[in-house]
Amino acid sequence: MKPPASPYSFLTPSTVLTRGNVTTEVTTALRHAIVSLALPPGSSIDKSLVCERLGVSRFPVSEALSRLQAEGLVDxxxxxxxxxxxxxxADVREYMLIRKGLESEALRVFIGRDDPALIEALHANMAAQRKAAEGDDAAAFHEIDLEFHDIIYRAMEFTKIKGIIDSARANLDRARWLIVTPRRLALTIAEHQAIFDGILAGSKEQAIAAIRAHIDAVMVELFAFAREHPKLFADGASLGNDSDSFPFG
Structure with a gap:
């Protein structure tokens, strides 16, 4: 008789685990499952089954959950x-406001510099976005989308800014997965292209307007989704129907 499939089959056991990195490996696996919504908001986590699936003891799983609690991903x-x-x-809104300000300044800093490598990287990224969207590969598109913005951050050559973005990214990425649809992928490509067009034109005003419009558009969809599915959000019931919940423009 075939044994029943594990409810945590989306977790992939590591083939190489050393004593020093077991907790890190477990944390990474669980974080990815939460961000990608394989473990959806509000779902319980059975430590025993996680241990069994990943082939580890309870200690690294407990430690991993504590780390994820500190990141705001686990209660x-x-x-x-x-x-x-x-x-x-509310956390997503704050993070997106931070992004709007930082990415606008990043564009202001590097537009006008002669940087062929940057332009080549953005060209390649846009092509990869279209390929992932054509193949309906949302997971690949998500990673390429993140890289598009990371290319912009790296162009600033300010390492602390990248750290600020990364420290708060998990909860935003989780929220964005909630609105992944073929329509949103197509809109994201168009919005990214508008940003890139501004960069190619050497127009700070055009590129900054495009990056702000992109972030606003994502937030409009997130607010609409949260109002339709309030139980997925800790503060979903408190969202009204006002149109000024996010500083647009």
């Missing part, structure tokens, strides 16, 4: 165990 309650935290739209 741990005494006697009740661990659950995937609900997305807080």
């Amino acid at each position: 741990i309650a005494p006697q009740r165990g661990s659950t995937v935290s609900l997305v807080r739209i």
Whole structure:
């Protein structure tokens, strides 16, 4: 008789685990499952089954969950165990405001510099976005989308800014997965192309307007989704129908 499939089959056991990196490997695996919504908001996490699936003891799983709690991805309650935290739209809003300001300044800093490598990297990225969208590969598109913005950050050559973005990225990425549709992929490509067109034209005003419009468009969809599915959000019930919940423009 064939044994039943693990409910955590989306977790991939590592082929090489050393004593020093077991907790890191488990944390990475669980974080990816949460961000990609394989472990959806509000779902409980069975530590025993995670241990069995990943082939590890309870200690690294417990440590991993503590790390993810610090990142705002997991809630741990005494006697009740661990659950995937609900997305807080207020946190997403703050992070997107930070992004809007930082990416606008990044464009202001490097547009006008002669940087063929940057232009080549963005050209290649745009081609990769279209290929992933044509293949309906949302996971690949997500990673390429992140890289598009990372190319812009790296052009600033300010390492601390990249760290600020990365430290808050997990919850935003999780929220963005909620609105992944073929339509959103197509809109994202068009919005990215508008940013790139501004860069190619050497127009700071055009590129900055495009990056701000892109972030606004994503937030409009996130607010609409949160209002339609409030139970996925810790603060979903508090969202009104006002159109000024996010500083647009």
